[in-house]
Amino acid sequence: MRLYTVEVNSNEYVAVENKDKKLVTLDSMGIKISDINELIKRFDKLRGEIDKNISIGRELENYRVLAPIPVPQQDIICLGVNYKEHIDETADVVDFTKKQDSVYFSKRVNRCNDPDGTIPVYDFVDSLDYEVELGVILKIDAFQISTEEAADYIFGYTIINDVSARNIQLKHQQWYRGKSLDGYTPMGPCIVTADEIGDAHNLSIECFVNDEKRQSSNTACMITTVEEAISELSQGMTLKAGTVIATGTPGGVGMGFNPPKFLQQGDIVKCCIEKIGELVSKVDKL
Incomplete structure (x- = not known):
């Protein structure tokens, strides 16, 4: 199932893609929910009703696709340097070549960027970078679960661009602020449920x-x-339903080139993940 958050006449709705690849709001199917976060928590109970009524829902014509989770309930949890080629390309800046354990950090998100939205240019950022990542969303609270159990806790997957201000990262010698500026979390275009991803x-x-x-x-x-990652993070820390985890980026980020290829005003960034789709953003001034 492919789930979206859409804007229609200045109102936000949760929508699902039908067999004709048209979007149908849950509201038009008689399923009343406040937002995608509520759907995630109630999905196992509502899925049968969605499947049953999707054919009677009204197909949307005039709408705008928003980030599938416009406002995450908590900071996004991120895996750092989770692909070997990314470790290798950034070793001259921060050397993780001998790391043995996972690297975790969080990303403050007041509101996620919409697909086809804008990555803002700030005058104090001189090294704006991109990072395509697979985003994972949990459907139930996870606490001290095993790796073997973790799949049962996954709601679905989306695309995240972990936009990063490299000069801010290096200035503070940690990643939180440099990855948490407003507009630095493009997400979308949808959430694909775990069963469809395989x-x-x-x-x-x-x-x-x-x-x-x-x-x-x-x-x-x-x-x-x-x-x-889900299992390890859940040891002693409750991961609530709706938790979003960004799973790291492969090699090829701007800071990995010699000389670096950082983003410039007017650039178009397209992140693609198989079975999910494309997330497109434009770099521009606010």
Whole structure:
């Protein structure tokens, strides 16, 4: 199932893609929910009703696609340097070549960027970078679960561009502020439920800047798997339903080139993950 958040006449609705690849709001199917966060928590109970009534829902004509989770309930949890090629390309800046354990950090998100939205240019950022990542969303609270159990806790997957201000990262010697500026979390275009994705560790993952392919890999190259990350993070820390985890980026980020290829005003960034789609953003002034 492919789920969206859309705007119609200045109102936000949760929508689902029908068999004709048209979007139908849950509201028009008689299913009343406040937002996608409520659907995530109630999905197992509502899925049968959605499947039953999708044919009677009104197909949308005039609408705008928003980030599938416009306002996450908590900070997004991120895996750092989770692809070997990304470790290698950034070793001259921060050396993780000898790391043995997963690297985690969080990303403050007041509101996620919409598909076809804008990555803002700030005058104090001189090294704006892109990072295509597979995003994972949990459907139930997870606490001290095993790796083998983790798949049962996954709601679905989306695309995240972990936009980063490299000069801010280096200035503060940590990643939180440099990745948390407003507008630095493009997400979308939709959430694809876990059953439709199947094996999340066999998906092509790419990023293009102005049609130049910068990143090209496969999620099979992750060092820490989705299930391993969920299990490890849940040890002593409750991961609530709706938790979003960004699983790291492959090689090819702007800072990895010599000389670096950072984003400039007017650039178009396209992040692509197999079975999910494309997330497109334009770099521009607010």
